[in-house]
Amino acid sequence: MRFSKLFVPTTKEAPKDATLPSHAFLLRGGFVEQLGSGLYSFMPLGKMVYDKIYKVIKEEMDKSGAQEVLFSFVTPAELWKESGRYDVFGKELLRIKDRKDNEFVLSPTNEESVVNMVKNRITSYKQLPLHLYQINTKFRDEARPRFGLLRVREFVMKDGYSFHANEEDLKREFNVMHDTYSKIFTRLGLNFRAVEADSGAIGGSGSKEFMVLADNGEDDILVCDSCKYAANVEAAKRAPRTTNATPPEANMMSKFATPGADTIEKVANFFKVDKFYTIKAVIKKAIYEKDSKVVVFFVRGDDELQETKAQNACGALELVDADESDILKAGLVAGYCGPANLPSQTLFFIDNELKGAKQMICGANEAGYHTIGFNVTSFKDERFKDLIAVQEGDRCPYCDGILHKTKGIEVGHIFQLGQKYSKAMNATFLDINGKSQPFYMGCYGIGVSRLVAVVIESSHDEKGCVWTRQTAPFELEIIISNLKDEAQVEFATTLYEKCQNLGIKTLLDDRNERFGVKMSEFELLGFPYAVLVGKSLNDGEVELITRDGLIKEKVSIKDIEEKIKEKLL
Amino acid sequence: MRFSKLFVPTTKEAPKDATLPSHAFLLRGGFVEQLGSGLYSFMPLGKMVYDKIYKVIKEEMDKSGAQEVLFSFVTPAELWKESGRYDVFGKELLRIKDRKDNEFVLSPTNEESVVNMVKNRITSYKQLPLHLYQINTKFRDEARPRFGLLRVREFVMKDGYSFHANEEDLKREFNVMHDTYSKIFTRLGLNFRAVEADSGAIGGSGSKEFMVLADNGEDDILVCDSCKYAANVEAAKRAPRTTNATPPEANMMSKFATPGADTIEKVANFFKVDKFYTIKAVIKKAIYEKDSKVVVFFVRGDDELQETKAQNACGALELVDADESDILKAGLVAGYCGPANLPSQTLFFIDNELKGAKQMICGANEAGYHTIGFNVTSFKDERFKDLIAVQEGDRCPYCDGILHKTKGIEVGHIFQLGQKYSKAMNATFLDINGKSQPFYMGCYGIGVSRLVAVVIESSHDEKGCVWTRQTAPFELEIIISNLKDEAQVEFATTLYEKCQNLGIKTLLDDRNERFGVKMSEFELLGFPYAVLVGKSLNDGEVELITRDGLIKEKVSIKDIEEKIKEKLL
Structure with missing residues (x-):
């Protein structure tokens, strides 16, 4: 794509409330636009990142055997009354009425919808297990939306729901999803941990959160320094604390x-x-x-x-x-x-x-x-x-290790729901003995639009984004330093076409802008590599810039194509 | 994919209100599920069709130079007040309030959002033209939702908006979109006409509708029998009617x-x-x-x-x-x-x-x-x-032809909006003379989820869907007639794997169901081809069934792979 045709409205300043790097860079780089409190629209570059994340999630979910569906976003309130959540879900559940005064909710999650889809359609254990997922808009009317895309009201979530004949099979699928999520976050180039978690308003027993480690994380995580144990502070356990201090003397009450x-x-x-x-x-x-x-x-x-x-x-x-x-x-x-x-x-x-x-x-x-x-x-x-907040330095509940506190951002959450929703909504199947039983259910979420911000929180510097190759809107930018220099234009354009033909997603900065503007926008936008075609072209050289670390190296024009292939193919 | 793993809850009967083939077959085939009045969820097969349509639209839109964005579905009411539509848009615009009593609308269309995105970001004619589009959920609170996916409340639309420095450039883009839409509907295998249309509530001057010709269409179209003229009855013109009848005698009032x-x-x-x-x-x-x-x-x-x-x-x-x-x-x-x-x-x-x-x-x-x-x-x-309804048999306004009436279903609509929204929302740019001017705008819509039903309306028989290759969830079904016959299972499975490896999207019907059930479901679901592996396998033969026309032919097992390649590669 040519930069001159691309809608990337960058700005020098971020709004004052944009205290987090992801918030500031997403706005400054023209990735997203704020439309209202907790409401964002994606501009072209933001949409490209979103699409890359979407694709990885869909591919891995499909590979796992889950089947994609699409639930109506506006959901009849009756379903939520059936499950009992209409009254107990807080104000985050936005309740609306249509022109005929019928009640609906804007989906914050879709347990009710999926149970409604499966109920009376799956009737025998022979048709189980089943895993249905969607990637779709959600709405949660947060009291205090903040931090850009990290805490919004409207967002896109991948939400999957599985149905099983027994708890054992639910656990099997829970493990499959554990692996699937690990693959997804690994492919996205993220430094994450799966941690024990509290199940919150979703309910059920047994849940794990996938946390991307990041200084600006909203969640406190405890991580063992010698085994694999990691947990959200809300669910963290420890070996009981002991002391060498002398007990008080009195032993009579x-x-x-x-x-x-x-x-x-x-x-x-x-x-x-x-x-x-x-x-x-x-x-x-x-x-x-x-x-x-x-x-x-x-x-x-x-x-x-x-x-x-x-x-x-x-x-x-x-x-x-x-x-x-x-x-x-x-x-x-x-x-x-x-x-x-x-x-x-x-x-x-x-x-x-x-x-x-x-x-x-x-x-x-x-x-x-x-x-x-x-x-x-x-x-x-x-x-x-269990009531206590586990602290830095407490002992691991599983080994002799010491627990350390770190910060994380939740990007995924997997739950063993058990029979909570199927019981409430009377969704049953005939088991192997011909007995009617409520389904065992699991549910599995990934914050798709949130990940756009999370990648930045886990990978940036003071100048801007540092996208991973898996998430970058473009893998390579070719910058024409001086648009009036015909040799530069010709060399850059030819190289651009070659890279495009190689299947490398390339952006040609062909704008009539000062060199300084082009460079600082490259730093802000954070594509993995840039080739700078400037004055040294006369000496048969261009500059290859690696965004991560802003490493610059002179490359002979004979070798640049090979070099790019080495990095990007 | 194996049918035994796929969630396709078919039924023998359709609900009574499902009078149209697309409505009945989508429900009976387990493609979609009705969740409420005008609210549908897509089940796996429906989602596959939807994805294929989505892909064609995205590819052609990107090729045209338009850039994809994603607008917040929940939109602040202020934007709609700015454009003046908050008060004049009827009850189809669902107005809602959040927990703090702030007003919002559920997007029925996004002129306001796009003007807000572009305003103050595009400031010079040098940055024009620009075309932004999205493929996203819409909500219109229809008074009387009906006909399955054809008239719903929540749906997915591709809505694009272009910005221009003058009317001439708007007309150029209008023609580009005319071609792009023609390519899209051609690729989807649809029999369509681009017709002159009324601009309705969207406003502006000059609009064309893309109509798929179908007996059950809601729209009356007039088509000239000798030139290219075609128009929705709402916008149709004719050569003034004349008569040979004798006028009344009185010529004094x-x-x-x-x-x-x-x-x-x-x-x-x-x-x-x-x-x-x-x-x-x-x-x-x-x-x-x-x-x-x-x-x-x-x-x-x-x-x-x-x-x-x-x-x-x-x-x-x-x-x-x-x-x-x-x-x-x-x-x-x-x-x-x-x-x-x-x-x-x-x-x-x-x-x-x-x-x-x-x-x-x-x-x-x-x-x-x-x-x-x-x-x-x-x-x-x-x-x-111009007040009259043009009738069958009236004369074409452009040639000597005769106008014929036919039925169509609207699948796309392209508008030259002019400056209606940019003026109302004060969205301007500096023209070549340095003078501030409101943008010239066009807007372009395609009913993405509606197309799932439209394909069926334009291609079905009394037994079920007849998907075009471009829209079919699977291109080929391989049916094992008798699951207890090991030779059948082995031959079918091997063929299935070969087809998968060839990149043909294949469904293996490996279910433990009666042959009659499998055949009638193949007819209902309507994949383009089936290979029936049955008793004649003993004689070295299978049956190849072409869904369109239900044409059956015996094919030697030596030739079947070649035959499939011929049809599907």
Whole structure:
């Protein structure tokens, strides 16, 4: 393609809110345009990147045996009422009405649609397994869209859904998708990890996220330094923490006046013990579909509550901070709350690692008093949940390794849904014994349009994008330094045609622009290679520039074609 | 692909409302699924057809020099307010609100989005022309979705928009698109005509529709039998009609009692003249953005009013029948309304062909009376409009040919928009003289998902689809008659693998189904060819079936591969 014909409206400046490299470079390079809050349109260069990503995903999905479909984006609300999600999905689900006041949703995900497609059409275990996927527009009415393409409202997702006769077969497909996703992200040239994840609003048990490691990632990931274990902080586990610190002396439970010691620091100082032997109370308000409730979460004094784990523990739609009046009304005493002698009716959970802990210090549920010598032994099993945020330096749950914290951007998520949706929507098949059973389901998502930004986050420098060959809109740019120099134009044009004929996607910068503009746009747009045809053509030389590292080398005009073939064929 | 792995949920019966072949076969063949009124999902076979159509369109659009983009489907209402269409576009434009009560529309078309993309980014005539297109979801909240994929609410359209420095260049691109569309529909194997069209709500001047000729078409087309002229009835012209009938005797204008003659038939009988010499009044109510008005349209007694032309004449958003009270209020007399002595303030238009007509008979605007000897000579030019529906047998406006009526389904529409949107949205460039000017624009649409149905409408028989090679999900099906016959399985599987390796998209029917089921499904699904591997394999023969015409021929197993190559390579 000739640059003079291509619509690439670059700008020198990015808007102020574009703090991330991908956000700034996508706008500055004319890859995308913002149309509204969380709404973007793709301009030609952006569409080319998108297409390359799309193609890799489709090829690998087809190879895996999944079959492509296309669901209606506007979906009747009845389906979402059938699954029960119409009421519990938050405001991200945009509910709309048509001219006749019928209710619809803009698809944020399509479990309902796929169950509706398969229900009564697959009726026997003999027709299973089945995996249907689509690559289509989604809408989630994010409260605070930001970071360019990374957190938007309208986006394109590859969403696949599999149906199985039993859990074992679901696990098999889950592993197939694990491999398929790994192939996809590898082909896209990304540095990623598959991590254990929380299943969130999609539900089900057993899920993994594919995270591209990037400094600007929104997610915290814990990665073991000696085995393969990696997990999102929302789902991360650790070997139980231990300590060499001396336990408090008191081994009989008793109440102790601790005036003013209303934080863990103060309590530990007061008793001169390690925080390991204290119990921290975190008081939250859990929002449910129809009401709300104060909940207390107890963790070790040296641990932090992990919010998602806490939310899952109490099954709330959302957790918010409890305010003073909530706490008072619940009969609790801020700063002195402990698991012993809580007001009856209090909803509370205790972190798994506290189970059986002895000689602990905790609030006495009375202002100015703590309980000492408390043994966490008399609670029912259902009180104990995994509640803590695993920290940098904690031990791996599977080996002797140490866990390190890093940042990632979620690009894929695979779930074992089990029978959640098929049960709710009464989608069944006859099993090998002729018995009617709900399908076992898996679901598998990739953020297709998001990947356009993710590639940049994981590969850029201060001047612009550094596309991988697998994602670059053009593999090679040929820059004519001076359009008035006929020899330059002729050499560049001939080389351009040769490269095109070789099947190399090439852009010829034939614009009547200053050389400096052309170079800085090449750096901003970030195609893998450029051939600069300039003054040195008189000496029989051109310059080959490798965008990654901006490495420049003089190449004789005799050798340039070979050199390009070497790099790009 | 193996049929046993493919999700093709066929059914014997179609729903009752599926009166058209494409509607019935798409549902029965498991190509698509209806999710709601005017909402369809594509199942795997339907998606394959869709992909083939998509590919042809993209290839030809790219070849034409247009550049692909992707607009946000959810579009801020402000853009539509800027263009002025937010208020005048009917209820087909679905207006929605997000969680913060901001207004949006679901894109039914994207003139606003593209002007917004180009505005302030293309600033000089030197950067023109530019053509941007997308292939993306659209939504139009049709009052009465029907006919399967032919009249839906959510659909996929290829919509392209071009920008030019002057009208001449717009016309050049219009012709390029005319050729490009012709190539696309030819490649898809369709029997189509490019016809003159009305521009409808999109606006602008000069438009052509691409119509696939089909018995079940919703559109009436007039086609000249001796030149290339073809037009949608909404835009069709004709050479003015003439007559050999004797004109009425009276040549002085006078009022005549015609008791009970309140129809053209009765008037013509009463006076014993040809209807050619009478004037018919059609009274309508025109709906405007803020009010409505009674309008009278006058055409020759032997002509019919063409509603779209009438609507364009008075610039209404919609035309509805005027009821008795409307007519009374306007001071008109039903059955006796004529252009002479109308109540002042009456809004009326007269068909062009009546201009200068002499010795006419028309209503006297008084019950039981007609005016005779009326000459249509004293009206201002702006009263005269093209109002009539051209009929079968009328004369071509360009040659001596006769116009014939046929049915078509619209699959494409190309428009010369001119400056309508660029003016409204203040999108300008500096012309060669340094003067700021609004862009000249064209727009070009193809109904991508609709084409899936159109192919069937133009190619099917009573048993099912007859896909063209260019649109078929599979080019060849190899049917194993009896799965228990190992020789059949082995021969069919080997042939299948050979065909796959040749790049022929082949489906192996390896299902454990009765032969009759397999054959009738082949007929329903309509792949171009099938090889039937059955009992005659023992005699060294298989059967090659050509779906179009269901032609069967015995082929020796030695020759079958050559035969397939002959047909499909």
